[in-house]
Structures are given as C-alpha cells and as structure tokens.
Amino acid sequence: MTNYILRFLDTSDIKSYIDKDGYEGLRRTIKMSPKEVIQEIKSSGLRGRGGAGFPTGIKWESLSNEKPAYIVCNADEGEPGTFKDRLLLESAPHLVIEGLIIAGYANQAEKGYIYIRGEYPEETKIIQKAIDEAKKYKLLGKNILDSSFSFDIEVKRGGGSYVVGDETALVNSIMGKRGNPWHKPPYPTQQGLWSKPTIVNNVETLSCVSLIMQEGWEWFSKIGSFDSPGPKLYCVSGNVKKPGVYEFPMGVPLRDVINTAEVDGVLKAVQIGGTAGPIYSTKSLTLTSTTDFWSLGTPGIVYGAKPLDFNLDFASMKKIGGSLGSGAIVVMNNDAIMVDVLEVTLRFFAEESCGKCFPCRYGTRQLYHMAKNIATGQGKEEYMDIMQKTAVSMAKASLCPLGQSVIMPLKGIFENFKGEILSFIRHQKYIKRVEI
Amino acid sequence: MEEKRENIILAFHKAQEESKNNYIPIEKVKEIAKKHGISLSEASGLLSFYTMFSTEKRGKYVIRVCDSLSCRLMHSIDILLYLQNKLNIEEGETTRDGLFTIERVNCLGRCFSAPNMMINDKIYGNLTPEKIDKIIEQHIKEAEND
Numbered sequence: 001m002t003n004y005i006l007r008f009l010d011t012s013d014i015k016s017y018i019d020k021d022g023y024e025g026l027r028r029t030i031k032m033s034p035k036e037v038i039q040e041i042k043s044s045g046l047r048g049r050g051g052a053g054f055p056t057g058i059k060w061e062s063l064s065n066e067k068p069a070y071i072v073c074n075a076d077e078g079e080p081g082t083f084k085d086r087l088l089l090e091s092a093p094h095l096v097i098e099g100l101i102i103a104g105y106a107n108q109a110e111k112g113y114i115y116i117r118g119e120y121p122e123e124t125k126i127i128q129k130a131i132d133e134a135k136k137y138k139l140l141g142k143n144i145l146d147s148s149f150s151f152d153i154e155v156k157r158g159g160g161s162y163v164v165g166d167e168t169a170l171v172n173s174i175m176g177k178r179g180n181p182w183h184k185p186p187y188p189t190q191q192g193l194w195s196k197p198t199i200v201n202n203v204e205t206l207s208c209v210s211l212i213m214q215e216g217w218e219w220f221s222k223i224g225s226f227d228s229p230g231p232k233l234y235c236v237s238g239n240v241k242k243p244g245v246y247e248f249p250m251g252v253p254l255r256d257v258i259n260t261a262e263v264d265g266v267l268k269a270v271q272i273g274g275t276a277g278p279i280y281s282t283k284s285l286t287l288t289s290t291t292d293f294w295s296l297g298t299p300g301i302v303y304g305a306k307p308l309d310f311n312l313d314f315a316s317m318k319k320i321g322g323s324l325g326s327g328a329i330v331v332m333n334n335d336a337i338m339v340d341v342l343e344v345t346l347r348f349f350a351e352e353s354c355g356k357c358f359p360c361r362y363g364t365r366q367l368y369h370m371a372k373n374i375a376t377g378q379g380k381e382e383y384m385d386i387m388q389k390t391a392v393s394m395a396k397a398s399l400c401p402l403g404q405s406v407i408m409p410l411k412g413i414f415e416n417f418k419g420e421i422l423s424f425i426r427h428q429k430y431i432k433r434v435e436i
Numbered sequence: 437m438e439e440k441r442e443n444i445i446l447a448f449h450k451a452q453e454e455s456k457n458n459y460i461p462i463e464k465v466k467e468i469a470k471k472h473g474i475s476l477s478e479a480s481g482l483l484s485f486y487t488m489f490s491t492e493k494r495g496k497y498v499i500r501v502c503d504s505l506s507c508r509l510m511h512s513i514d515i516l517l518y519l520q521n522k523l524n525i526e527e528g529e530t531t532r533d534g535l536f537t538i539e540r541v542n543c544l545g546r547c548f549s550a551p552n553m554m555i556n557d558k559i560y561g562n563l564t565p566e567k568i569d570k571i572i573e574q575h576i577k578e579a580e581n582d
Contacts, residue, residue, distance in 0.1 A: 080504035080543040159486025176444040178485040237506035237547035
C-alpha cells in the first residue's frame with residue numbers, strides 16, 4: 001500500500017492542508033509558464049482516473065486556443081461500487097481544488113466548475129466551504145498569490161443521473177440541460193460549455209495533478225507501472241471483511257488488493273471497474289473464451305501465483321478484455337446468487353439509460369424484462385441466447401459507453417455461470433453449488 | 437427577473453427543499469421555467485430526466501434505499517422488504533400520513549458501509565432491522581415536534 005494521496009485525508013480545514021505542504025504545487029505552478037506546466041503533467045505520464053484512462057497532459061495540450069476556455073472537475077461519481085471521489089471531496093477538498101486551480105492556470109481557463117452529484121449534499125457543502133477558505137487565503141479569485149492570474153470556481157449540483165458522468169453529458173448538465181451525451185467529435189476540448197473549449201477531469205486525476213506539481217513529474221512517473229504511473233485509489237466492496245478505499249501503486253496485482261480487504265467466505269467472482277465491467281469467476285480452471293475472461297482458480301484455492309495475479313492498470317486490464325474503469329472492485333463470495341447479480345446489473349442499465357438512442361433505450365428495457373422474469377421464476381432457456389444477441393447489437397449500435405458496455409457484465413455472468421443460471425431457469429430455484 | 441439557464445437545476449433543488457412534501461408543484465415548475473427562459477415542456481423534460489425530482493407529492497421524508505450490486509450482496513433487498521412491510525407501502529408509494537416515501541436507487545457512493553439508505557439529505561449505513569426501527573422512530577418524533 002502507498003500513502004501519497006490518502007496522506008491528505010482529514011485536511012478539510014485549509015490550515016491542516018497547508019501544514020502538509022498543500023498549495024505548494026500551486027506556488028510552484030505560477031512561477032512556471034502554462035506550457036511548462038502542461039509539459040510537466042505530460043512527462044509524469046498521468047492518465048485520467050475517471051475510467052477511460054486518457055493521458056491528462058495530452059488532453060490539456062489538445063485544448064483549442066479559442067477563449068474563453070473552461071475547466072470542469074467531474075465529481076459526478078455515480079459508478080456503483082465507486083466511492084473514492086466522495087472520500088476526497090469530503091476529506092481532502094483542498095487537494096482537489098488545488099489541482100483544479102493548477103489546471104485552470106495551465107490551460108489559461110477563465111473559470112472552473114466542480115460538478116457534484118445530487119446524492120452528495122454534504123460533500124457539496126464541504127467543497128463550497130473549502131472554496132471560500134481558499135479565496136480568503138488569496139489562493140483563488142483575483143490575482144492569485146499576487147500574480148496576474150485570476151481564476152474562480154463555481155460548484156454545480158446534479159439532480160440524480162448516472163449518464164451525466166460521461167463528459168459530454170456533464171457539459172450539457174452544467175448548462176442546465178438534460179444530461180444527454182453527444183457523439184464525439186466534437187470533443188469538449190474543441191466545443192464544450194457554451195461551445196467553448198472545455199476540459200473535463202476527474203476528482204482523483206486533479207488530486208494527482210496537485211501531487212505532481214508538489215513533488216515533480218520524475219517522482220510521480222517512478223510510482224506504479226511504466227504504462228500507467230502514479231498511485232491509484234481502489235474501492236473494494238461486497239463480501240469482504242474490510243471494505244474501503246485502498247491506495248496502491250498502479251498495476252498492483254488484484255490478489256494483493258483483495259487480500260488486504262479480506263474476502264468474507266469463499267471467493268466466487270469479482271467485478272472490476274464498475275457495473276459495466278466484466279465479471280471474473282473463480283469457478284473454472286480453463287479460460288472460458290479467448291481473452292475475455294480470466295479464470296481465477298477453483299473457489300477458495302488460489303492456484304499458484306498466477307490466477308489472481310493480473311495487474312490492475314489500464315494496459316493490463318485491456319489485455320484481458322476488461323477495463324480498470326474507476327477502480328471499483330466488487331467481491332462476491334459463494335453466497336452470491338448470480339441470477340440476482342444479473343437482475344441488479346440490468347435494472348441499473350434500464351433505469352440509467354438516458355433514452356436518447358434507440359438501441360440502448362429499448363435494449364436495456366428488454367434485457368431487464370428478461371432478467372426479471374428469470375429472477376422471478378418465469379425465465380425461459382432461450383432467454384440466454386436472446387439476451388446475448390441483444391447486448392451484442394447494443395454494443396455495436398449504441399451512442400455512448402452505457403449501451404455499448406452492457407455486454408461486458410452479461411457475457412461474464414453467462415459464460416462463467418451458465419450452469420447456475422440455467423438450473424435456476426429450469427428449476428426456478430437457486431441450487432447452491434456443492435463442493436466436492 | 438431573468439435567471440441564467442445554467443442555474444435551473446439548482447432552482448429545482450431549492451423549490452423541492454422548500455416544499456414540505458419533497459416535490460415541485462406544477463405552478464412552481466411553470467414559474468421556474470419562465471424565469472429561466474425555457475418552455476414548460478422543456479422544464480418537464482429536465483425534471484423527468486433527473487431522478488431526484490418529483491412533480492408529485494411525496495412524503496416529508498424520502499427514503500432512498502440503495503440497491504447497487506455492493507449493497508445487494510449485503511442484502512439490500514431484505515432492507516427494502518423490511519421497510520416496505522414496516523411502513524406498509526410499496527416502492528414508490530407514500531404512507532397515508534404523508535411522512536414517508538420509499539424509493540430504490542442505484543448507488544449512494546457509500547459501498548463500504550453497505551447496505552445503505554438516505555433519508556432526505558442524510559445517509560444511514562450498515563443497516564439492520566433494529567437500526568431501521570430506531571431511525572424511523574426518530575423521524576416520526578421529529579415530525580411530531582415540527
């Protein structure tokens with residue numbers, strides 16, 4: 001475990017943040033030129049922590065020169081199983097704010113926004129208080145630290161929507177519109193808020209920006225894996241004894257994270273990256289499909305060093321057909337009923353589909369309808385085939401990652417737990433797998 | 437006075453908080469729409485998109501029970517059923533005395549203390565039936581003193 005980000009916990013009071021050398025990154029920043037700051041972030045190798053893993057420095061560099069430009073902190077953390085951003089907003093708000101000011105300086109933005117999801121009212125208050133404090137200390141507002149740089153931050157509160165976490169949908173929501181995503185291009189860096197260039201960065205990404213400017217890019221690039229450097233927050237929940245946010249260097253083996261949180265009972269499956277992440281099973285010893293699903297050994301016994309040792313960073317996860325996403329790790333033990341998991345997952349998608357494009361609007365509802373039927377004992381065997389085909393069509397035809405990614409958990413459940421689902425459909429009850 | 441369009445979601449939040457029944461009456465929607473320079477139909481589109489808003493009367497306390505995968509693994513469905521039985525209402529309904537509405541939500545971002553629920557702005561985690569009894573009792577008392 002590392003303690004680079006989490007050492008700033010309990011610094012919601014500005015004095016305690018400054019005591020830990022907070023805002024030193026900003027002091028260093030305003031002595032540099034904006035171009036130098038962007039170069040520093042680029043050299044650090046920082047990749048976005050919101051889910052897509054796009055290199056932050058390259059995003060900043062691609063910002064169109066048109067003015068005014070805006071910078072947005074995406075604090076619309078809606079991904080089930082994810083609660084790291086909430087922790088940072090609540091317990092280290094100045095780390096986030098410092099990163100946002102630095103990003104504002106580097107991109108010569110006029111104004112910054114922090115968009116916090118509607119379900120986080122307390123966190124919204126804490127951030128607002130922290131912004132007011134920063135203004136008193138001349139770290140925010142006109143002529144920051146007596147330089148010529150001026151920057152202001154406004155807090156926006158969401159109204160309850162998952163899809164708004166997508167950067168194009170977020171931009172729409174900030175302008176007071178429905179949070180529908182749009183098809184990129186144009187990217188927000190070209191045409192974002194009010195058609196002006198806009199950068200959208202995740203809470204944890206901006207926290208890393210503060211760290212990089214405090215400690216330097218070389219320090220940052222030495223942590224974690226070559227492809228995705230730096231520390232990363234992993235959110236472990238589900239059937240574990242010690243759920244919580246854990247900080248590890250990028251590329252930590254899954255096994256280390258799970259062992260730290262201690263599985264409660266016998267490990268059955270793991271979902272990584274949020275609801276849209278694939279589900280990995282511990283059931284079979286062979287790979288169920290070419291590269292998509294990694295078997296983790298039989299339940300309870302972790303075979304050798306290999307099975308649980310795939311690494312949690314963007315490139316390694318991509319290699320096994322998954323995605324690191326937001327860093328959510330949901331652990332399921334042998335009591336987890338996969339029909340239940342299927343139903344929860346598909347209800348989620350059906351409710352959160354924004355309805356803009358047909359494949360997702362109709363597909364998610366059809367899938368949920370069938371999953372609900374299975375869960376209530378009215379399932380048919382052919383459902384499994386229909387559902388997979390539906391999800392494949394959605395992956396090809398949907399507008400945004402929401403509809404495109406339904407296939408990931410669905411395939412994981414069907415391929416790894418086909419027997420369990422089928423026997424549920426046939427006998428309409430869950431038969432607990434017997435260990436031999 | 438004209439308000440900036442971008443502040444409309446905040447205006448909805450305020451209106452809903454001001455109402456005793458956690459909803460935005462249609463007259464108020466009209467007023468807010470006009471103030472922000474959009475049509476009533478566009479405002480309705482906004483309200484139906486964002487799940488936290490309602491144009492129909494709800495309870496003084498809206499109970500949002502989290503049913504994400506993390507919470508489900510920690511038996512959120514039992515929590516939901518317990519609440520429904522206790523208050524004698526279904527998901528989406530309001531008790532006769534107008535005190536409680538039960539809603540099911542997708543994630544409250546507190547997966548480490550699953551199962552969770554939120555009553556208006558406050559979060560309650562690591563729920564058990566006993567805990568729920570206490571919390572509900574507290575709220576009934578609070579309402580009586582109001």
